[in-house]
Amino acid sequence: MSDNVLSPSSVSAGSVSPAPVTVLGAGAMGTALVRAWRAAGHPVTVWNRTPARAEALAAEGATVARTAAEAVAANRLVVACLLDDATVGAALEDAGLAGRDLVNLTTGTPAQARARAAWAEARGARFLDGGIMAVPPMIGTPGSGAYVLYSGSRALFEEHRAALAVPAGTRWVGADPGFAALHDVALLSAMSGMFAGVAHAFALIRREDVAPKDFAPLLASWLTAMAPHVHTAADQLESGDYGRGVVSNLAMQVAGGATLLRTAEEQGVSAELLTPYLRLLERWLAEGHGAEDTTGVVELLDLRRDGARS
Template identity: 60%
Template sequence: MTHPISDYPSVASGASAPSLSFLGLGGMGTAFARAWLAAGCSLTVWNRTAGKADALVAEGAVAVRSPAAAVAANTLVVTCLLDDASVGQTLEGTDLAGKDLVDLTTGTPAEARARGAWAEARGARFLSGGIMAVPPMVGVPEAGGYVLLSGSRGLFETHEATLGVPLVPEFAGVDAGHAALQDIALLSGMYGTLAGVTHALALVRDEKEINLRDFTPRLVNWVMSMASAIEQISDQVASGHYPTGDVAPLSMQSAGVSTFLTTARDQGVSPELLTPYFALMKRRVEQGHGDEGPAGLVELLTPRPTAP
């Protein structure tokens, strides 16, 4: 469930300010730390390069010299480190019994699940996070950033208000790997879109009579108008049923591929961002699905065994 950011304007209005320990003061980590400090939280910080904590100390944080000291300082412990291996190295030897560990480090679903089991074996509740934002969006409600969290529902419910200060928290399920999986899926959609945008801009960039400032609004509006198709495609993928008679069938789209490739060649643009998708369309048509829309292409990416 998505909560309005107004649910988390400040968590320090009660008798005592919530307290937490935060390990990892890179760009994202520093943004999170500042948001908690601005909300009045009591914050203990640790970073491998100790000097990165100086500015936060000036803003009210307490810096400690070791991960063990940071973990000991509070029940809620949040990590935002380089990778999963660095989380293990940093927390090795610390006493996690009775702690609530929230790991915001970017990693794979398998790493999150393994880290969750690792934490639970040491007596801690665990949440893994996927941050859907860049540092300037942290602590800025109108920016629309949020953080996916999966694992212990009890941990989430206990600390939801505190975790919601930097970014709106969304519970992504009890499987600790689901936040990372959805994070990567969402970013994959972003990169796919940016691939098309990159190719489009390359096509027109060097045309003297086309001004990119004039073309870009057309591109933005076109991409946004196509967004409505995502729900239809998703419904078909969920059902596994791909109806024929699509208004833009794959057979028609695939037949027009040569036009895209020729235009790219004539403009001196590499088609490498488009050709993988075109290859999928061709294969799907060759398998006899030319009257369908694009939803069925997912079957080529996740083939399933045929029933005997």
């Protein structure tokens, strides 16, 4: 994975020719993409299954195609931002993809991305899959932190990189078409776990004389302080040594878990967001890893590992 990032703020209007772009999908994200490219001077052709949703974009200078096939025929660079992988296949079923560069920004799984890449290449197109790490208001906004993970055809990525960097920064994660989706889902999964913890924390205080707005800065700063643990975990995973750099070992974490559960009970809060993780820690401890860090629970999650535990 490259750390080289081209962001919207790093692309000047005079340094990039406004290549024409086709966008399939005028939902919230597709609309944001179209508006970002139009604002940067790119001619944009847009298609949406429900034509009325594209009317506002037509008023803003985009060309609205009657069919997906017509939209694909309009430009070499075709960006799909649709509901799901099945919708992409249905939309492009009758489109002539030969000689086209298809960039799929539709959320999907790694396996779907790999299959879609083979599908597109069999039809004569180059393929790039993407995972958008942003919400629509961040698109086309310099300094918002928005970026898109890309994987697949490196030649396509390099040729169109300046255009792709207009709505959001670009991050290349590999030639394997499934890697963008894999990184996307891995990051979203980590976010989901964090949100679960945040929800539990607020549930604990909500019936006490503690204002959520007063508690929020403490919570945010605490999570920020704990974030560097991801680097420790990465080092442990790469070295295979879960005892490296341990600050608070597994045995201590399991012992502390009892207090977390007891407090939840006292506060009348369900512990269902915590118990799956705490049970994993207990299982790993029972296998004799008390002096290690908690990173070893990754082993318990690997269902394809030799001797994987049920």
